[in-house]
Amino acid sequence: MSVKAMMAIILQNQLTLRGVHSLTLSDYEEIVELLIEQLRELELNLAAREIADNREPH
Secondary structure, X not given: OOXXXXXXXXXXXXXXXXXXXXXXXXXXXHHHHHHHHHHHHHHHHHHHXXXXXXXXXX
């Protein structure tokens, strides 16, 4: 099972516990994909900021 699929199941379980029952497995997978994409973008932005901070004269 892929990480994406495992994350989708975890998300599904957590939302079900909170009363969300109307999403399909593909909805959960799409949400996970968007979350992963946003996390990658955040990671790249943080890395770029760190590099920029290291290049500034102190």
